Amino acid sequence: MINLLFIGYGSISIKLIYNLQKIKKKIHYFILSRKKKLILKNTAKSNITHLKSLKNIKNKKISKIFICNGSNEHLRYLNLTKNISKYIFIEKPLSDNLSKFKNIKLKNFKSHKIQIG
Numbered sequence: 001m002i003n004l005l006f007i008g009y010g011s012i013s014i015k016l017i018y019n020l021q022k023i024k025k026k027i028h029y030f031i032l033s034r035k036k037k038l039i040l041k042n043t044a045k046s047n048i049t050h051l052k053s054l055k056n057i058k059n060k061k062i063s064k065i066f067i068c069n070g071s072n073e074h075l076r077y078l079n080l081t082k083n084i085s086k087y088i089f090i091e092k093p094l095s096d097n098l099s100k101f102k103n104i105k106l107k108n109f110k111s112h113k114i115q116i117g
Contacts, residue, residue, distance in 0.1 A: 002027045005062045005084065007077050008069030009033035012091050014040070016066060030057060054080060063087065071096040075104055082108060089115045 002024065006013045009031055017040060020027060031038055032051040040048060051057060064087040067077050075095050078088065094116055 002063045003030065003061055005030045005032065005057060005065045005081070007032045007065065007067045009035050009038060010068060013066065013068040016068070030060065030062070057084060064089065067091060075100050079104070082112065086111060087113045089117065092116055
């Protein structure tokens, strides 16, 4: 089983999850969201874990991370999740602030595969 972590639960996250379900059925979704209720049609509830904090993800083998929250938090969660998985997808734009991007240390991500889309 593949474990995927989604940070944020907006329209992009939902579309990604639906598209991934068409490709592969054996996926467990960890969704970090402030929303009180997650609604995913055609998804078994046993395949979804709703997280309120990243602390709850420890000891889980996460294959890939999808950062799909507000653009003002993208770089923050990139730094927070760099030790969880080497494969990270970030919803565009990368950041809402150029000075935040300049402060990020890219040498800490040399072994990572980061995609922006």
